[in-house]
Amino acid sequence: MDLSKRPTPHPQVAARVVDGSAIVILADTAEVNVLNPVGTRVWELIDGTRTVQDIVQHIVAEYAVSDAQAAQDVQSFLQTLLDANAITLH
Amino acid sequence: MLENRITLSIADWSLNLSLDECDAPARSRLLDRYAAFCVPYQPDAPTVRVRVESGADFIPIAGAAVWQIRTARRDQRIEFESHFERGWFDRAAGQGDLTLRPKGVIENYLRVLYAWFALEHNSLLLHACGILRDGRGYVFFGPSGSGKTTTALLSAAHTILSDDLVIIKRIGQEFHVCGVPFRGDLPEAPRTNASAKLGGLFALAKETRHYLTPLALPDAVAQLARCVPFVMGQPEHARRVTDICFDLAQRVPVRTLHFRRDDGFWSVIDDHQLARGA
Numbered sequence: 001m002d003l004s005k006r007p008t009p010h011p012q013v014a015a016r017v018v019d020g021s022a023i024v025i026l027a028d029t030a031e032v033n034v035l036n037p038v039g040t041r042v043w044e045l046i047d048g049t050r051t052v053q054d055i056v057q058h059i060v061a062e063y064a065v066s067d068a069q070a071a072q073d074v075q076s077f078l079q080t081l082l083d084a085n086a087i088t089l090h
Numbered sequence: 091m092l093e094n095r096i097t098l099s100i101a102d103w104s105l106n107l108s109l110d111e112c113d114a115p116a117r118s119r120l121l122d123r124y125a126a127f128c129v130p131y132q133p134d135a136p137t138v139r140v141r142v143e144s145g146a147d148f149i150p151i152a153g154a155a156v157w158q159i160r161t162a163r164r165d166q167r168i169e170f171e172s173h174f175e176r177g178w179f180d181r182a183a184g185q186g187d188l189t190l191r192p193k194g195v196i197e198n199y200l201r202v203l204y205a206w207f208a209l210e211h212n213s214l215l216l217h218a219c220g221i222l223r224d225g226r227g228y229v230f231f232g233p234s235g236s237g238k239t240t241t242a243l244l245s246a247a248h249t250i251l252s253d254d255l256v257i258i259k260r261i262g263q264e265f266h267v268c269g270v271p272f273r274g275d276l277p278e279a280p281r282t283n284a285s286a287k288l289g290g291l292f293a294l295a296k297e298t299r300h301y302l303t304p305l306a307l308p309d310a311v312a313q314l315a316r317c318v319p320f321v322m323g324q325p326e327h328a329r330r331v332t333d334i335c336f337d338l339a340q341r342v343p344v345r346t347l348h349f350r351r352d353d354g355f356w357s358v359i360d361d362h363q364l365a366r367g368a
Binding site: 011016019021023028 | 308309
C-alpha cells in the first residue's frame with residue numbers, strides 16, 4: 001500500500017462511535033460492523049486529509065507499538081476496509 | 091357485498107387500499123388476512139391503488155436462489171419490486187400504486203412501506219418475536235434461525251404479537267412494541283393488533299440452559315441495526331437507524347438471552363425484571 005495515499009470514508013458508509021467503539025454500516029449491503037478500540041481510533045483518523053503514514057504515526061504515538069508493527073497492522077486494516085468498500089484511497 | 095376499499099391501521103399509522111381493480115376473491119383474501127388491522131375508512135390517510143394484472147413475472151422466479159425484494163427510496167418516492175409485485179409510494183402525494191400478478195400478495199409491499207413509515211416516526215420495523223405478558227412488551231430479536239419462532243411457540247400462554255416482525259414505536263420518551271399483520275413461520279398464529287410499553291429487548295442465542303448476559307451498548311446498537319430490514323440501503327437512512335437503535339438501547343435494557351427449548355426462560359426474565367425493580 002502506498003503510504004502517501006489519503007484514505008477517506010466511502011460515501012456509501014454510515015458510521016457512529018458509541019462508547020468508544022465505531023459502528024460502521026456498509027449501506028450497499030446493510031452490513032453492520034463494530035470495530036475494536038484500535039480500529040475505532042484508525043477509523044476516526046480516516047478523514048481524507050491524513051495519509052496512511054500519518055495514521056501510522058498517530059498509532060505509534062498513542063499505543064505501545066513499534067513503527068514496523070503499526071505500519072503492518074494499519075495497512076492490513078485499511079486493506080480490509082478497502083476490500084469491504086468502506087473506504088477509498090486517493 | 092365486499093368493500094372496494096379497506097383501511098389498515100398498523101401501529102396507529104393508517105393506510106387506505108383501493109381495491110377497485112381487484113376481483114372479489116382477491117378482495118376477500120385481503121380482508122381475511124388483515125381483518126384484525128382493518129379500521130373504518132380514513133379520508134386523510136394515504137391511499138394505495140391495488141390491481142391484479144396477468145403478465146410476465148416482474149423479476150423472473152425461474153432460477154432465483156432466494157426470494158428477491160428490490161426497494162429504493164429517492165426523496166419522497168419509495169420503489170418496490172419483487173417476483174409477482176411491482177409498486178411505488180409517493181410520501182409527499184400520499185399516494186401509491188401496486189400491481190400484482192395473479193400469484194402476487196400485498197404483504198411484502200406493506201412490510202416495506204411500514205418500515206419507512208416507522209423510520210419517519212423515529213421508530214423501527216424490527217425482525218423480532220414480540221410477546222405481551224402482564225401488560226408489558228418483550229421483544230426477542232435476531233437473524234433467521236436465531237429462535238424467534240421457537241420463542242413464540244414457547245410463549246403460547248401469552249399474547250403473541252408476531253414471530254417475525256414487530257414495530258418498535260417511539261411515543262414521547264418511551265418505546266412501545268406494536269403488533270403487525272406480518273407473519274414468519276407461524277402462518278396460523280393469530281395476528282394480534284395490540285401494543286404495550288416495551289419491557290425488555292433480548293438478543294437470542296440458542297444454548298443448553300437459560301441465562302442472561304449483558305450486551306455492551308455498541309454491540310446492542312449493532313445487533314439491533316442488523317435486524318432492521320429494507321431501509322438501510324442509503325447511508326443517511328442507515329445513520330438514522332443507528333441513532334434510533336442507540337436511543338432505544340439507552341432507554342430499554344438489552345440483554346442476550348441464552349435459552350434452551352422450553353419456557354423456563356421466562357423465569358430468568360422475571361428474576362431480571364425483579365432485580366431491576368421493573
